[in-house]
Amino acid sequence: MTLFRFTTFARAVAGAALLAAAPVASFADTLAPGSTVDAVFKQMGVPVTGHFKTFSATLQFDPAHPEKSQARIDVDTNSFDLGEASFNTNARGKDWLDTAAHPKATFVSTSIKSAGPGTFTVAGKLTIRGKTVDTTTTVKFQQNGKQQVFDGTxxxxxxxxxxxxxxxxxxxVVAADVQLRFHLVTAGK
Structure with missing residues (x-):
């Protein structure tokens, strides 16, 4: 039972961080169905994936001028799902995400820079459980009609x-390293 609690919490944290790192589109403040934020970690050496079901974004992204772009992503930590109700309850508890005291994880970009064709480096401040840390990630970008797609870890x-x-x-039992993986698709207009 204790092992499952840890797994749930680790997944939730990873998912929050992942969402927080992504840039988004200037013409759409909403994400389309199919956008995902997952937390991947190892428990006893076995990969485990948890999903954040609820998140929102305030996005402003211009691939021609990434330095003028901004992203803010808020993740509902109560929405973390490991696929089993008791695991989810444990992950929300005080030892893990402590969602009663910290119902959201947030990422706010501080800079977005081109890193080559279709690739951007996104720096920002990630807050989980009230702790704010500077983070950086690489994001792959695609334009699909009116939609913009961002993928990264x-x-x-x-x-x-x-x-x-x-x-x-x-x-x-539960590794310290967590990969926050995201696939964000703007709704387009």
Whole structure:
């Protein structure tokens, strides 16, 4: 039971970080169906994936002038889903995401720069469990008609954000490394 609690929390944290790292489109403040934010981590050496079901974004992205672009992404930590109700409850608890005290994880970009054709480096401040840390990730960009698509992975250390308290601070069961993976599609206009 304890192992499952840790897994749920780690997934939630990873998902929040992942969403926070993505840039978005200037013409659309909403995300289309199919946008995802996942947290991937290892529990006892086995990859585990959790999904954040609820997140919102205030986006302004111009691929011709990325330096003028901005992104703010808010993730509802209560929406973290490991596929099993008891795991989800544990992940929301005080040892993991502590959603009662910290119902949102947030990413606010501080700079967006071109890193080659269709690739951008996004720096910003990621807040999870009330702890704000500077982060950077690489984002792949595609224009699909009126929609813009952003894909990337933001690696974080869960312990930096206080995810996994008490016995869960031991990384022998749940690894400290979490990959926040995102696929964001703007609704377009």
């Amino acid at each position: 933001l690696p974080i250390n869960r312990l930096t954000y206080g995810v996994g308290q008490g016995d869960w601070a031991d990384t022998s």
